[in-house]
Structures are given as structure tokens and as C-alpha cells.
Amino acid sequence: MYEAFYNLHTAPFQNTPNPRFFFETEQHKEALAKLEYTVRNRRGFALITGEIGAGKTTLTRTLIRRLGHDARVALINNTRVSSQQLLRMIASEFGVEASQTADKASLLVTLKRFVEHQKMVGRNCVVIIDEGQCLSIDEFEEIRLLTNLESETDKLVQLLILGQPELRATLRHPRLAPLIQRIVMYCHLQPMDFDDMTRYIAFRLVRASNGRPNVDFSRNALEAIYERSKGVPRLVNLICDNALLVGYSGDSRLIDSRVVRRAISQMLPNFEGSMTDMFQEDPVASDAISADPQPQQELDDGRRI
Ligand SMILES: Nc1ncnc2c1ncn2[C@@H]1O[C@H](COP(=O)(O)OP(=O)(O)OP(=O)(O)O)[C@@H](O)[C@H]1O
Ligand SMILES: [Mg+2]
Structure with missing residues (x-):
């Protein structure tokens, strides 16, 4: 549903074993x-x-x-x-x-x-x-x-x-x-390391785009994805797919750490927490939203893809 918004012709992070999206780490x-x-x-x-x-x-x-x-x-x-x-x-x-x-x-x-x-x-x-x-x-x-x-x-x-x-x-x-x-x-x-994961995300976005995907992931966003996924491709896909959805709902083509944390809190149950807070919003995510008054900073603080 968000494909056109990011200049994509297909969803880039589908969890299917599609050889067209095979990325060679x-x-x-x-x-x-x-x-x-x-x-x-x-x-x-x-x-x-x-x-x-x-x-x-x-x-x-x-x-x-x-x-x-x-x-x-x-x-x-x-x-x-x-x-x-x-x-x-x-x-x-x-x-x-x-x-x-x-x-x-x-x-x-x-x-x-x-x-x-x-x-x-x-x-x-x-x-x-x-x-x-x-x-x-x-x-x-x-x-x-x-x-x-x-x-x-x-x-x-x-x-x-x-x-x-x-x-x-x-x-x-x-x-x-x-x-x-x-x-x-x-x-x-093994799961991917951080650099492979970064290239993996970029590869899938380009593969799914009409030439150039119209979306940026900040360095902090990538770190948040890595932190939760530990580089496991299936989890990376899940988080990125939801992050794109959150970005689209907020009319933003910059996927920063707030977007990622929101995506994670909405979609991935935290099985390490108790059953009662499993499906509640991740407190880190809501803190991050109010505690980060200058999202633009992320644009400048490191690599983006
Ligand atoms: N090298 C890769 N290139 C592109 N996508 C990948 C790659 N590895 C994994 N994926 C993505 O991650 C998802 C999960 O991978 P896959 O199903 O192949 O894992 P698996 O090791 O077979 O998992 P399981 O242990 O549950 O059987 C795939 O649907 C695919 O989208
Ligand atoms: Mg399998």
C-alpha cells in the first residue's frame, strides 16, 4: 500500500524466499x-x-x-x-x-x-x-x-x-x-552483521524500486533495527516493512529511529517482557518520540541509505 509513496513497484521486505531478492552476503x-x-x-x-x-x-x-x-x-x-x-x-x-x-x-x-x-x-x-x-x-x-x-x-x-x-x-x-x-x-x-544488514536493506529497496527508492534510513534507525533483529533477515524484513508503513502513515520518507521504534513496538511482541506488557506500546518508543525534538539531526549524524 505504501509502494508508490516511496517510488517502489513492489513491497521490498516480504518474508518470502524469493530468489529475485536474494542478497549475497x-x-x-x-x-x-x-x-x-x-x-x-x-x-x-x-x-x-x-x-x-x-x-x-x-x-x-x-x-x-x-x-x-x-x-x-x-x-x-x-x-x-x-x-x-x-x-x-x-x-x-x-x-x-x-x-x-x-x-x-x-x-x-x-x-x-x-x-x-x-x-x-x-x-x-x-x-x-x-x-x-x-x-x-x-x-x-x-x-x-x-x-x-x-x-x-x-x-x-x-x-x-x-x-x-x-x-x-x-x-x-x-x-x-x-x-x-x-x-x-x-x-x-549466522545472522548478518551490521554492515551486511545495512547493505541488505539497501539492496532490497533498490530491487523493489523503479530505479531509485524515494526513502532514507538514518544511521540511528539502522542501529535500532539491528538491535532488535540481531541481523536475522526474517526479523529485519518484518521491522523494515512496518517501518515503511509507519513512515507512510506519518507522511515521512525519512525512516529514523523514532519510526523504527514505533514500528517495533506495534508489530513485534516483546517476549522477554511480561505477558501483560507484551502488546503494550514499547516505553522506549514513546520516550524517544517526545525526547527527540530535533529529528533532523539524524540526517547529519552518520550514514544513511
Ligand atoms: N540472503 C538473503 N537474501 C534475501 N532475502 C533473504 C536472505 N536470507 C533470508 N532472506 C529473507 O528472510 C526470510 C527468512 O529466510 P528463510 O525463510 O530463508 O530462513 P530459514 O533459515 O529457512 O528459516 P527457518 O529456520 O525458519 O526455516 C526470507 O523469506 C527472505 O525474505
Ligand atoms: Mg526455512
């Missing part, structure tokens, strides 16, 4: 390169863990777009299924016909035929398990069977597993040692 770039390398060189198995909302799903969508027609991808999001259902889901994602009654052995035979054929026609087969932290040890063992599908020279299925940090605890289980030994690439996604 050093670590996102490294993670993407590792995933792409694993697939294109048929190395077998890569693992990415990352903090909640740090960009794992966005990474998978960007990878799928990059691979384009070079790969057949089975993307598994819903991992709350039985281990046999998991193989069936993978087959169905690949578009492979498998009878409802097929047991594990015949499912594997069907999958093997499919991946061998894809290799012959020059395509990679990729299984991406997102939300890997929801998988049980049994399911991981089932998945390991896929890593056994190999030719004399290559892995026939590239397995990419992404998940929140607790996934690492599951993978430490002794029964999964054979799977862990097969990991060829690993990285962990």
Missing part, C-alpha cells in the same frame, strides 16, 4: 557455492545448518533457479512423514510413478532406474530436504540409502540437507556416523 555466497558445487560435480552430500530465519529456504530456492534445466529436483519440506513415505515423496517429487503398495526395496529400484536415466541424458538429480531438524534418526538412515545410488565414478543422487542448529545434535547419533562420513560440504549460516 559472504556467507550466503559461500553456502550457495558449496551447494552448487556438490550438485554440479556429483559429490553426493552437503549439509547447511543455520539460525532460524537466517536464509536456508531462500538459499534452496535460489539454487533451484540457478540449476534450471540442468537438474531434476525433489524438494521435501514436509518432513513429518514416515521413512517409507519419505522415499515415496521423493519419487513423486521427481515425477516417478510408484505404486501405493510398493515396498522400500522396489521404490529404491524405481528411483535407481530414474536417476540412471537422468544421468544418461546429462541431468543431475538433487534431493533437497529443508527443515531437516524435523527428521528422525530412522528417516536419516532411510535417506542414507539414496547416497548409495552411485555409478563407478559418480554419486547419482545429490543430497542437500538444510536445517536449524538442533539438526547437528541429531546427526551426532552414532547410528548416523556412516551418513556423516559422506558429507562433503558443510556450512553454518
Whole structure:
């Protein structure tokens, strides 16, 4: 609703894993390169863990777009299924016909035929398990069977597993040692640091604009966003989206710290506070509004974007 006001053609901070808005911080770039390398060189198995909302799903969508027609991808999001259902889901994602009654052995035979054929026609087969932290040890063992599908020279299925940090605890289980030994690439996604976050916000604004977004974020505003979001992209998006809305309602194209604090107080419940004050206005925000008689100062006190 505020897009035209800021000279934007779309909302810049939507919380969707849209590859068009993919911003390459050093670590996102490294993670993407590792995933792409694993697939294109048929190395077998890569693992990415990352903090909640740090960009794992966005990474998978960007990878799928990059691979384009070079790969057949089975993307598994819903991992709350039985281990046999998991193989069936993978087959169905690949578009492979498998009878409802097929047991594990015949499912594997069907999958093997499919991946061998894809290799012959020059395509990679990729299984991406997102939300890997929801998988049980049994399911991981089932998945390991896929890593056994190999030719004399290559892995026939590239397995990419992404998940929140607790996934690492599951993978430490002794029964999964054979799977862990097969990991060829690993990285962990952290939230962004302040500078990356600043560039991230600028990037998304430019991407969403018709050339030049007509909006400024003051240095103090950026610091307030960082303070609350700790650089987690999902939270940065939430705060910025609401800050743009607050700015628009106040007819201001300068997003300063007062605007940000108001946005935060209205939209993000403070779970550290008590239940009664969770949805009340953040006292810092209201103080800041009355205690800052010279908002113009922020224009001059440091970097703006
Ligand atoms: N590198 C990035 N470039 C652009 N946007 C990003 C990036 N990383 C994350 N985001 C944004 O943050 C939102 C949350 O990211 P995403 O859903 O990918 O996180 P996640 O790590 O999969 O979270 P969860 O642990 O909850 O599954 C995305 O919808 C996207 O808009
Ligand atoms: Mg995710």
C-alpha cells in the first residue's frame, strides 16, 4: 500500500524466499557455492545448518533457479512423514510413478532406474530436504540409502540437507556416523552483521524500486533495527516493512529511529517482557518520540541509505 509513496513497484521486505531478492552476503555466497558445487560435480552430500530465519529456504530456492534445466529436483519440506513415505515423496517429487503398495526395496529400484536415466541424458538429480531438524534418526538412515545410488565414478543422487542448529545434535547419533562420513560440504549460516544488514536493506529497496527508492534510513534507525533483529533477515524484513508503513502513515520518507521504534513496538511482541506488557506500546518508543525534538539531526549524524 505504501509502494508508490516511496517510488517502489513492489513491497521490498516480504518474508518470502524469493530468489529475485536474494542478497549475497559472504556467507550466503559461500553456502550457495558449496551447494552448487556438490550438485554440479556429483559429490553426493552437503549439509547447511543455520539460525532460524537466517536464509536456508531462500538459499534452496535460489539454487533451484540457478540449476534450471540442468537438474531434476525433489524438494521435501514436509518432513513429518514416515521413512517409507519419505522415499515415496521423493519419487513423486521427481515425477516417478510408484505404486501405493510398493515396498522400500522396489521404490529404491524405481528411483535407481530414474536417476540412471537422468544421468544418461546429462541431468543431475538433487534431493533437497529443508527443515531437516524435523527428521528422525530412522528417516536419516532411510535417506542414507539414496547416497548409495552411485555409478563407478559418480554419486547419482545429490543430497542437500538444510536445517536449524538442533539438526547437528541429531546427526551426532552414532547410528548416523556412516551418513556423516559422506558429507562433503558443510556450512553454518549466522545472522548478518551490521554492515551486511545495512547493505541488505539497501539492496532490497533498490530491487523493489523503479530505479531509485524515494526513502532514507538514518544511521540511528539502522542501529535500532539491528538491535532488535540481531541481523536475522526474517526479523529485519518484518521491522523494515512496518517501518515503511509507519513512515507512510506519518507522511515521512525519512525512516529514523523514532519510526523504527514505533514500528517495533506495534508489530513485534516483546517476549522477554511480561505477558501483560507484551502488546503494550514499547516505553522506549514513546520516550524517544517526545525526547527527540530535533529529528533532523539524524540526517547529519552518520550514514544513511
Ligand atoms: N540472503 C538473503 N537474501 C534475501 N532475502 C533473504 C536472505 N536470507 C533470508 N532472506 C529473507 O528472510 C526470510 C527468512 O529466510 P528463510 O525463510 O530463508 O530462513 P530459514 O533459515 O529457512 O528459516 P527457518 O529456520 O525458519 O526455516 C526470507 O523469506 C527472505 O525474505
Ligand atoms: Mg526455512
